[in-house]
Amino acid sequence: MKLLVNPSLDEACSAFKDAMSSGEVVIIVGECEVEYEGRAASTLTSGERVVIFKQDGSLLVHRPEGYEPVNWQPPGCSFRASVTDEVFRVSATRLSPYEVLTISFSKVKLLFSEKLQDRGAFSLYASEEDMKRAIQLNPALIEEGLRLLTSEKDLGEAGYADFVGEDSNGNFVVIEVKRTSAGVEEVLQLARYVNEAKQRVNRPIRGILVAPSLRKGGQKLLEQLKLEFKMLSPERCRRELKRGRDVGLMEFMGLKR
Amino acid sequence: MKLLVNPSLDEACSAFKDAMSSGEVVIIVGECEVEYEGRAASTLTSGERVVIFKQDGSLLVHRPEGYEPVNWQPPGCSFRASVTDEVFRVSATRLSPYEVLTISFSKVKLLFSEKLQDRGAFSLYASEEDMKRAIQLNPALIEEGLRLLTSEKDLGEAGYADFVGEDSNGNFVVIEVKRTSAGVEEVLQLARYVNEAKQRVNRPIRGILVAPSLRKGGQKLLEQLKLEFKMLSPERCRRELKRGRDVGLMEFMGLKR
DNA sequence: ACGTCGATCTCGAAC
């Protein structure tokens, strides 16, 4: 671990070398110019930025505003640091494609380095949008033989049901999708859509609530209102989308012939 | 400017609030968990990370490896910080789409904040824009005798072709330009433009894809769709632009070529 | 507000 405040450029340079050779993450805040040449080319004139160097050979130059780095280098490049003419210069070189990024510090305000321990697990869960896409792709996720008629159908003032469709017996089906555990609120929402539909469609109507789980209160209410529940998890939808992409690609290739 | 090393969570929290209210960039290195809920949802279990908060309401969570932030929030969100139960918690909320990201620090190793001054100018060279400018300047880069009629012509719902023109035989020509190697996707894009043009122009139409190279799949599809490919690199265009500038300058100075 | 498109996109997976 190392921390330097307003160090000389020489101090910063040697600390940088030490840190990188021992596999630490280095953060430098200071005034710098940046040049890049490779797939494209760019220059950035002097200003104060935050630069992060990682042990996997990636690098980020961040201005004080904006989500995206103004300059960067992906993992796998090699760093070279030196001081000449009152400038602490770090170049990051990458092969394939060949690209060089050079940062020239005229002033270092902060240099921090440390080996960070991160064994954390990252999990990403599907959005409700993903679930709807998966259902549209494969309505059988809800029920075998289900055919979707429209999506986001306008059911009037009650709002918009996620889907309406028709089951294998010709019944009209109204579907409401939730990404998280459903409760009383969601059952009532579905009930409103079903009631709206009853005033417009003159045949048997089923209402299906689709969610990864249904809480107690929702369960009771659901039975009273004679609605139905279909368990479907975002994870399952994620897999289905992945599968669907592959199938879609196959069809696309076969169709072209 | 503020710098805290191994501060208490309360110290970190109050420093964070001070810094954000005075428009500083804040960097926190420490052990944290991250939760996100919005378009999708994600969790990240405990580990050491670098977190950058910017004045424009953007936020980045970086692990010790990788170019991309593991979690983030784009500009425009509002931060809220608090300490409860031995946890320093920062939540970043964004409306439209509604998204919340929460970082829970169990340990802060470093907190640095400062108002950064950055008025630097960023310039990028060899973009697709540069290629288009070069082509406009000298259409013969694509084909001898080619005359451009318009650029970015509105071809309706299919989108916008980069150029339309007329070849030396009076055929209508639709042109799509790519800076990098072109594949199936780009051929399909050109095909859409050509189809749109066919509904509007009642004469022979050629479609030309301009790019530094054409990959396998794109090549096959291109032949099937009877479209054409013209190799042109960004580097060549850069040279052409440079030449054009020189010529323009000469003419401006009143000199003969 | 929404839609399209480019990006030094990056990343992963399949071939």
Added chain:
DNA sequence: GTTCGAGGTCGACGT
């Protein structure tokens, strides 16, 4: 290695 599609893509530009 090349090719290809996804992304919480982001960001810019046009309608």
